[in-house]
Amino acid sequence: MASREFYVFTGPEAGEKNDAIANIREQAKKRNGDISEYRYYASDIRVADLVAQLQNGSLFEPALFITVRNAEIIKSRGDVELLTGWIKSSAESPNTLILVSDENGIDKKLEAACAGDHKKVFWEMFENRKSQWVESFFRKNGFSVTSDAVEQILEMIENNTDALRSECSRFFFCFEKGHTVTCEDVDKILSHNREENAFTLFDAMADGSKNPSQRFETSMDILEKIKAASKSGYLIALIAGLTYCFRQLRGWHSIHANGARPTDVQLKTAGFSGKKKQEQYDRAAKVWNNGATSSILALLSHTDQFLRETPGLDENIMAMCLYSIVMKNGLFPAVYETDV
Secondary structure (H helix, E strand, O other), X not given: OOOOEEEEEEOOOHHHHHHHHHHHHHXXXXXXXXXXXXXXXXXXOOHHHHHHHHHHHHHOOOEEEEEEEOHHHOOOHHHHHHHHHHHHOOOOOOOEEEEEOOOOOOOHHHHHOOOHHHEEEOOOOOHHHHHHHXXXXXXXXXXXXXXHHHHHHHHHHOOOHHHHHHHHHHHHHOOOOOOEEOHHHHHHHHHHHHHOOHHHHHHHHOXXXXXXXXXXXXXXXXXXXXXXXXXXXXHHHHHHHHHHHHHHHHHHHHHOHHHOOOOHHHHHHOOOOOHHHHHHHHHHHHHOOHHHHHHHHHHHHHHHHXXXXXXXXXXXXXXXXXXXXXXXXXXXXXXXXXXX
């Protein structure tokens, strides 16, 4: 019987993290012939139940492949001991467990129980890597792209590989393989999304010159435009974009903590190199303080889960999410508490 596999994947870069999980999933299938896959959020499963499933599940079904997101909230001594007990057990097991977090780390004892090459922090891309990623993505799909077009794409889509992958894929449906994507092509394919994407939605929600009711009404109008221009599943990408924006806002609060005035170098290092972006996040920080920003990030994570598990209610769920962000500073809607 194959030995158990345990991984800890942390950090804010969702796209590369998801790619790594997909690769491990394929390895588990090859190793075991078949797997039964389960995806949990740490807030919605008891660690005791998780460990019981890992210990006994393979008696009744193929090897288990389990991912647990928001793993940073697993902190209690009892829960950590239960998990490390399974990880260190000498009993053979074909099962795989991956603890996932958007934070930079989880409980230190859990990290210590993870073999070095099975533990990785997925950082957001540096400026030089973003251009390389876009060029490589086009090349792998049979296209080339000019350097000016790359810069224009990055200005519009921001630093998130999930969002980049989704938006850049639009070109592959519009041009034949071998085509070189230019600035003119970017204008044709993506320009309308300047008013119809997660980043302009965030900007509208953060417009402190309007009262909350006006900002919510504008946000719903933008949501309708995004819906009209998108295919099914667009809300998951939209939430990924909003999550990126609010993580950036959390970073803005961090570098301005206790009245600090960061230098231009510090701002650039933290991802706020342009004056326009600095002004945007300065406005947003006046709308949502650090505590509200953390609540909104938790809400977005929960909404992502809700959308994946509750088909048919997508627009209603997203509307409740936006209402909670704009009107309630991230307070969870009651339906989340009762149904999830």
